[in-house]
Amino acid sequence: MKSVLKKIGCILFGSTLLSTSFMAVYALEKYGNVNDFLDDDLVKNGNPDVYIVVGENSAALDVTSANQISAKIGTLTYSEIVIEEESTVEYQIIGKSESINLLDGTDKLDSTGTEKSWILVTAADDSYSNYFNNDEGNSFSYSGFSEADQTKSLGEFGYLLELDDMDPENHFESDDDATEIIFTRIIDSNKNVNSQTFDIGKDMVYASIIYPNQVSAFKLSKELKEGYEIPFLGDRYRIVKIDENEGIIYLGTPSYDGTIEQNEYISLGEYQVVLGEILESEDKYSVQISVLRNGKIIKEHTEILSSDKSFSFIAGGIGVTVHDVWLNSAADTGYADITICKSILELELGEEYIDDWEVRTVNNNGGTIDFLKTYEDSAVGIALVYTGSDVERIKDGDKLEIADYVKLVFDDEDDLDKMIAQYKAERTVTTGSTGGTVITQSGKVPEVILDIEIELDEADKNLILIGGPVANKLTEELQNDGKINIDNESPATAILVEGAANGNDVLVVAGGDRYSTESAVLSIINLI
Known part of the structure; x- marks a missing residue:
């Protein structure tokens, strides 16, 4: 039957x-x-x-x-197991980049009668940030930034998150990488030697960028895909869905990642995801997935797949990605590799994610990095771009918040010949179970x-x-x-x-x- x-x-x-x-x-x-x-x-x-x-x-x-x-x-x-014990660990993550003296050397930032500007860049690994350093002779420029005289690398900032594998479950047979990067343009505001005051326009960017795993060169040539794992503001997320028409990128944390058989379902607390029959006809697959919340159907999604064999959709507070589907040798039972994500983040391009920080895509346009409000095929990352008022008269002791995530700190060390700039950050992380966690198993x-x-x-x-x-x-x-x-x-x-x-x-x-x-x-x- x-x-x-x-x-x-x-x-x-x-x-x-x-x-x-x-x-x-x-x-x-x-x-x-x-x-x-x-x-x-x-x-x-x-x-x-x-x-x-x-x-x-x-x-x-x-x-x-x-x-x-x-x-x-x-x-x-389905059955449930409730963890009653409480076992948590709190620890601090503290980090800082290399520092730079804006008033040091022959190419110092301030210069009599001449307005100068530098872009300070730091990343989770100095191989990424150093790539943008003018001393390396690389050709990348930054559309949307005002023209800068130089890009200065502040090296490795271990607080930022780097992922050595965007494809941990091997859905794409890839071991490519992703990293967080910070760009800030600082402008000499007084045009006087040793002025110790600087301005920053709307030229601050937090970015999460993906790239091929190549030891010899840092190349922005990968494109975002549904199912990739990327960092975002210090946490790991899967790209659940890219809605190009609406200009929305959905991120989520995976709660299930594996293979299920047709007519099976996965239960995640209040949500249940049911895989219907997978049908094959002329090298195309039809698959139907139902999503229930507390036993009530909230979405039924049907997709006819061609050679790429993948699709994603959002239902309530979860995201479902089907990476691959197939039939057994007898062609009477279908299977699917599926990821189910919770804690969905909706990143709407051109809209503020946090106050004064607008969501953009990072695009590599022939060597020029664009931060766009629309989705293009050349998207290689996600960015938060500062859109607030210009920050003026920066001086000793000032701290700039970058996307509520890291700070750019200024310190003259009680010396008129110095103005040290350095990225710093810290946060408390809690790991472990706090008790009452429900683990659900798949059913039929x-x-x-x-x-x-x-x-x-x-x-x-x-x-x-x-x-x-x-x-x-x-x-x-x-x-x-x-x-x-x-x-x-x-x-x-x-x-x-x-x-x-x-x-x-x-x-x-x-x-x-x-x-x-x-x-x-x-x-x-x-x-x-």
């Missing part, structure tokens, strides 16, 4: 799927011990003990309803089958029949035997016929038309 048959799959992929959140639930007429059946007979020994049956020629709404009930029953099959959803695939006198499980006698031949058989009575005028109805399927119970969920049938289904879902 096939689960979620190709006939059902084809109807699903061609129809508009309706979420329960948009449908009203009307009064349900119940006959027999419906509530007891829903409470006690849907799951046995942690596995579904019921088939969901729809008619071969059912309307798309009946098929959708069958999948909704199947997904809801599946939520009853009931099979959804067609009425032509099963006989009442051969059933080995309980049955839920979707649709009246016109739509479902098993419902028609029960009607002809006088065990139920449903006609075109029937409201939303649920009838339990005990022992009618080879000794197993049968629940008929139907109405006088497809809409009253759907209303009956939604009522049943609320009772499960």
Whole structure:
């Protein structure tokens, strides 16, 4: 017996799927011990003990309803382990870059009668920041920055986060890297030797940039992809979804990353993600995923995949990325590599993420780094660009906040010939379990089958029949035997016929038309 048959799959992929959140639930007429059946007979020994049956020629709404009930029953099959102990560790992360004296040397920042400016750059590893140093002779320039006389590397800033592998689960067979980088342009404000006062315009940028893992050169030639792991303000995130049309990049922290079989689901606290059947036709794959929140379907997403075999979407407070799908050798069971992320961050390009810091993409445009408000294929990173008022008359003891993350600190060390600039930062990190953490395991959803695939006198499980006698031949058989009575005028109805399927119970969920049938289904879902 096939689960979620190709006939059902084809109807699903061609129809508009309706979420329960948009449908009203009307009064349900119940006959027999419906509530007891829903409470006690849907799951046995942690596995579904019921088939969901729809008619071969059912309307798309009946098929959708069958999948909704199947997904809801599946939520009853997972187990939970609660960690009661409390075990946490707090530690400080403290870091500082190299320092530079803005008033030292023949090329010092301030010069009599001449306004000069430097870009100070630091990164998690000095190989990245040194690449931008003018002394290295590299050709990168910075569109959006006012023209600067020189770029000065402040070397390694260990506080910033570097990832040695953007692909920890090997979805892309890549070991490329990512790093955080800070750019700040400082301007001589007085044009006098040893003035010790400086200005900073709107030329401060925090960036998270990806790049190929090449020892010989730092090249900005990688492009952002859904599924990459990148740093952002000191934490690791996956790129969950890139919405180019809306100009939004979604980041999240992975809660599940692995392979699941069709009709299985993963439960993450209040959310459950169900993988429907994977169908193959002419080298294309159709896959349907349902997302539930506390047992109610909030999104059903269907995608037809070609050679790239990947897609992502956001549902409520989670993000789902399907990296790859395939069928087994018998072509009767589908599998998917899937990542589910929580703690979603929505980065809208051109909008403030924090006060005075606007989200942009980092783009490598032929050697010029652009910080754009739109998404282009040349995007190699994510940036926060300062858009506040110019910062003027910087002097000894001043500290500039960079994206509420690090500080650029100025110190003259009580010497008129010095003005030391240095990036510094510190924060407290807590690791471990604080108790009460719920760990959920994957479960199974009931099979959804067609009425032509099963006989009442051969059933080995309980049955839920979707649709009246016109739509479902098993419902028609029960009607002809006088065990139920449903006609075109029937409201939303649920009838339990005990022992009618080879000794197993049968629940008929139907109405006088497809809409009253759907209303009956939604009522049943609320009772499960």
